[in-house]
Amino acid sequence: GAVVSQHPSRVICKSGTSVKIECRSLDFQATTMFWYRQFPKQSLMLMATSNEGSKATYEQGVEKDKFLINHASLTLSTLTVTSAHPEDSSFYICSARKKSSGGVPPTNYEQYFGPGTRLTVT
Amino acid sequence: QQPVQSPQAVILREGEDAVINCSSSKALYSVHWYRQKHGEAPVFLMILLKGGEQKGHEKISASFNEKKQQSSLYLTASQLSYSGTYFCGTANSGYSTLTFGKGTMLLVSP
Numbered sequence: 001g002a003v004v005s006q007h008p009s010r011v012i013c014k015s016g017t018s019v020k021i022e023c024r025s026l027d028f029q030a031t032t033m034f035w036y037r038q039f040p041k042q043s044l045m046l047m048a049t050s051n052e053g054s055k056a057t058y059e060q061g062v063e064k065d066k067f068l069i070n071h072a073s074l075t076l077s078t079l080t081v082t083s084a085h086p087e088d089s090s091f092y093i094c095s096a097r098k099k100s101s102g103g104v105p106p107t108n109y110e111q112y113f114g115p116g117t118r119l120t121v122t
Numbered sequence: 123q124q125p126v127q128s129p130q131a132v133i134l135r136e137g138e139d140a141v142i143n144c145s146s147s148k149a150l151y152s153v154h155w156y157r158q159k160h161g162e163a164p165v166f167l168m169i170l171l172k173g174g175e176q177k178g179h180e181k182i183s184a185s186f187n188e189k190k191q192q193s194s195l196y197l198t199a200s201q202l203s204y205s206g207t208y209f210c211g212t213a214n215s216g217y218s219t220l221t222f223g224k225g226t227m228l229l230v231s232p
Contacts, residue, residue: 002166006163034219034220042224042225043124043209043222043223043224043225044164044209044211044222046219046220046221049219093163093164109169109216110154110166110169111154111166111211111220112166113156113163113164113165113166114163115162115163116161116162116163118161
């Protein structure tokens with residue numbers, strides 16, 4: 001299988017505090033993980049691509065100093081929302097890409113999503 | 123560039139069929155289909171690579187027309203469990219990230 005976990009599933013915090021969200025691939029190694037944000041009834045918006053052992057690549061418009069990403073191992077990536085504000089309230093979902101063998105492009109990779117984290121900033 | 127999904131929403135009775143389309147203005151390398159239920163994460167259904175292949179997953183199948191830069195998801199004899207929002211994610215190369223469409227909401231009623 002390909003299981004991705006996220007912790008916590010739901011968090012409520014006060015404005016100005018920081019929140020850390022963990023994403024783990026439980027039964028496979030993931031050199032690449034992705035962080036998405038989803039507003040109600042809307043599509044998945046990619047925030048950043050997290051590569052193990054290197055700096056994350058952020059999408060245009062995403063503040064890298066506000067959304068800190070660390071991919072410390074092949075099974076763990078963390079997203080820290082710093083100085084959270086009510087407008088940061090959203091559903092944050094991570095996904096993990098299965099590691100491909102060899103030096104060829106991942107021609108048949110699959111992306112598996114974690115269960116998501118509902119962040120509410122009051 | 124975000125792929126365009128159609129229709130926006132479909133309401134079916136149990137046992138009926140549906141087709142969801144996903145089209146792109148750019149050349150596609152692969153198309154990924156997901157289903158998401160309310161408040162949950164998207165669940166991977168299948169991936170299609172360029173070459174015009176078709177795939178199946180139970181009573182759900184999909185096709186990929188590379189020339190037309192589009193993919194279609196076919197749901198036959200729909201079940202109540204098929205209800206949810208279906209997203210297609212497209213990639214322009216083997217290394218590129220996925221860009222998701224706005225989703226198609228499917229509701230199957232008894």
